[in-house]
Amino acid sequence: MKISTKGRYGLRAMIDMALYSEEETVSISSIAARQQISESYLEQLVAKLKKAGLVVSSRGAQGGYRLAKPAGEISVGDILRALEGSLDAVECPGLQEESGCETADFCVAKYVWKRINDSITKAVDDIDLSQLVEESRLVEKKSQNIENDHKAKTVRRESDEEINLFG
Amino acid sequence: MKISTKGRYGLRAMIDMALYSEEETVSISSIAARQQISESYLEQLVAKLKKAGLVVSSRGAQGGYRLAKPAGEISVGDILRALEGSLDAVECPGLQEESGCETADFCVAKYVWKRINDSITKAVDDIDLSQLVEESRLVEKKSQNIENDHKAKTVRRESDEEINLFG
DNA sequence: GTGAAATCCGAGTAAATTAGTCGGAAATAA
């Protein structure tokens, strides 16, 4: 019942790309360095993201990757499904019409599986990359402000917004 | 990102027990037969449920298992956690205070993991065994009615209630 | 045109997890 390193690293890579790929392409090696992920492993993950049409690449020196669409059009669900496959916690045949499951008619566990699946789907499809990029810039700004020790009130307001968005 | 056979079989076993253990204990072998689960494997699962205090046993001939508390006091979350361990899809150290994660301050992926974890927790803790027992009796009644081909309107009303409960 | 920097591609692999099986000891009702 865990999201594997594929999904975990892959989402971080996509956030990284969203942050850095607006003007130029970013290389696997630069993402790997920033995110502390093995380069050769990340290569595989990005290949899946490319196959799913979430990123585009340019080969050769100075090449790299960019998002294939605006960050606002890429949901966390798109990313995780590209890397992990179906996010359904239970692939219960009883949930389909004409199921192959003999006990489906009497089995009420399927309602539980459906609820869990639906709640996961909703959670991941409600967040898109642009929200995470925004949040990321907010966090960065906040830590800068704390370092500089000024504009305390502004910081507090931004922090509240963050809670509204993700709390 | 899947709930394993432990959780899947185990929940079905608990529903079965809730349906049949009100008056008498039920044996592993009878659950296994009804639910089409291997007897020796089910043994292991029920041991976990017992350890978690969800069922009690009586040994020897005519022995078996019963729920340790009323069905209404046992949530699906209790059952699945007893069998699967933590249901968190990501055990992200950045979600704890004083995390060991170096990049936690800048990592916004953690908000995603928190959301997913919370939505799963809510989904499983909102359903208890008594709801599933009720639903199960409803489904059984419905199929009896369909067989007998009468009381069609009553059936339709009950079906609507079912949708309200689990839709 | 040569070299360095990149993506691209497939194969291989150690470790962990899953989904069980098996054999037998201990308890208890009939």
Added chain:
DNA sequence: TTATTTCCGACTAATTTACTCGGATTTCAC
């Protein structure tokens, strides 16, 4: 006393995870 049942630990095959590695191909910069 015997059949039924829980209880317990060890074992195992298959699958999945989390990578690594070697090399082919493309393209920019000089």
